[in-house]
Amino acid sequence: MTSTINHHLTDDLLMSYAAGNLPEAFSLVVATHVSLCDECRARLAGFEAVGGAVLDEAPACAMEEDSFAATMRLIAQMPTETRIKAADESVKSLFPKPLRDYVGGDVDAVQWRSLGGKVRQAVLPTSADATVRLLYIPAGVAMPDHGHAGMELTMVLQGAFDDDDGHFGRGDVEVANEDLKHTPVAAPGADCICIVATDAPLKFSGLLPRIAQPFIGI
Amino acid sequence: MNERHTSDARWVRLVERVRSDKDQAAFGELFAHFAPRVKAFLMKSGADSSLAEECAQEVMATVWHKAQLFDPERASVATWVFTIARNRRIDALRKQRRPEPEDLTWGPEHEPDQSETIALQQESEQLGRALAALPEKQRVLIERAFFGELSHSEIAAETGLPLGTIKSRIRLALERLRQEMK
Numbered sequence: 119m120t121s122t123i124n125h126h127l128t129d130d131l132l133m134s135y136a137a138g139n140l141p142e143a144f145s146l147v148v149a150t151h152v153s154l155c156d157e158c159r160a161r162l163a164g165f166e167a168v169g170g171a172v173l174d175e176a177p178a179c180a181m182e183e184d185s186f187a188a189t190m191r192l193i194a195q196m197p198t199e200t201r202i203k204a205a206d207e208s209v210k211s212l213f214p215k216p217l218r219d220y221v222g223g224d225v226d227a228v229q230w231r232s233l234g235g236k237v238r239q240a241v242l243p244t245s246a247d248a249t250v251r252l253l254y255i256p257a258g259v260a261m262p263d264h265g266h267a268g269m270e271l272t273m274v275l276q277g278a279f280d281d282d283d284g285h286f287g288r289g290d291v292e293v294a295n296e297d298l299k300h301t302p303v304a305a306p307g308a309d310c311i312c313i314v315a316t317d318a319p320l321k322f323s324g325l326l327p328r329i330a331q332p333f334i335g336i
Numbered sequence: 337m338n339e340r341h342t343s344d345a346r347w348v349r350l351v352e353r354v355r356s357d358k359d360q361a362a363f364g365e366l367f368a369h370f371a372p373r374v375k376a377f378l379m380k381s382g383a384d385s386s387l388a389e390e391c392a393q394e395v396m397a398t399v400w401h402k403a404q405l406f407d408p409e410r411a412s413v414a415t416w417v418f419t420i421a422r423n424r425r426i427d428a429l430r431k432q433r434r435p436e437p438e439d440l441t442w443g444p445e446h447e448p449d450q451s452e453t454i455a456l457q458q459e460s461e462q463l464g465r466a467l468a469a470l471p472e473k474q475r476v477l478i479e480r481a482f483f484g485e486l487s488h489s490e491i492a493a494e495t496g497l498p499l500g501t502i503k504s505r506i507r508l509a510l511e512r513l514r515q516e517m518k
Binding site for chain 1: 375376392419433459494495503507511
């Protein structure tokens with residue numbers, strides 16, 4: 119199921135996610151990609167093992183005297199976790215579970231807003247330090263030409279797009295920074311749905327999108 | 337070194353006793369080792385002592401309740417506790433949600449493979465020794481990253497640690513898991 123993914127997360131993203139230091143918007147894209155990609159899941163586990171070693175070597179800090187008893191009381195109050203087998207719905211869903219949690223369902227639950235033409239977006243609610251949105255780009259249509267003030271992380275959920283960096287299909291991620299000025303074009307065939315996280319507003323090169331920018335919030 | 341070697345396998349057995357027998361004595365041993373480290377971890381991450389105490393108790397309570405989700409073929413107990421503590425930190429200190437990848441779990445009949453479990457625990461121990469052997473400056477930087485002191489742009493993922501071997505082993509465990517899920 120993961121053999122078709124060619125574009126993976128970078129080590130610094132995986133390590134930051136393992137350490138818990140990524141803005142929520144980027145964490146959502148990382149979690150969504152890792153759900154589909156066992157290669158990155160294994161790399162992430164490697165970084166988490168570093169976290170385990172750091173924790174294990176950390177100097178201990180004495181707990182309160184009644185701490186253990188208090189924890190046992192806490193345990194008695196908490197609902198019991200049940201073992202969850204990977205749900206059957208995952209097989210049929212377009213969106214992996216972390217994304218479904220933010221959308222409130224699969225692709226049919228998305229509240230799209232038009233960006234003009236047939237391009238649509240849906241901004242997902244996260245902390246304010248970065249933004250994450252779903253983009254819907256009809257097959258064959260180009261995204262407005264844009265550069266980045268910060269980092270942009272794009273992952274394909276349906277269809278595919280092409281740009282200077284290559285061909286990106288379901289599960290592939292593109293990590294773009296200030297140096298990359300790109301014009302992704304949705305590939306022919308299925309309409310393209312992507313999840314895109316940015317830590318600064320995109321800068322469009324064309325005049326019209328720049329005027330529209332304050333209104334569409336992209 | 338030898339102490340670590342015996343301990344990682346021991347923690348796995350203790351978690352198994354918590355899972356299968358709700359064994360309070362086993363949990364007490366895990367608590368004695370991990371709770372003070374989780375508390376220190378949270379204080380290094382910016383929590384005051386009373387918040388760190390409260391969160392450490394919650395982390396240990398989660399260890400109890402999620403014992404059946406711990407997979408010794410993919411993680412050491414320290415790594416698993418770290419992920420729970422990290423998520424508690426994001427929730428309590430940064431007030432953010434933490435999106436987690438879709439869970440991959442073995443079926444209810446799966447018994448952890450002993451040799452795979454031992455091998456993974458040994459990889460974890462080697463990683464711990466490699467971390468301890470790093471030059472001080474580099475080790476401190478890695479610690480700061482995992483204590484949450486570095487932002488993404490400050491993190492350089494080149495840790496100098498041999499992560500390839502543990503990654504390959506986990507990759508194989510995932511392949512076996514995918515086979516079983518079919």
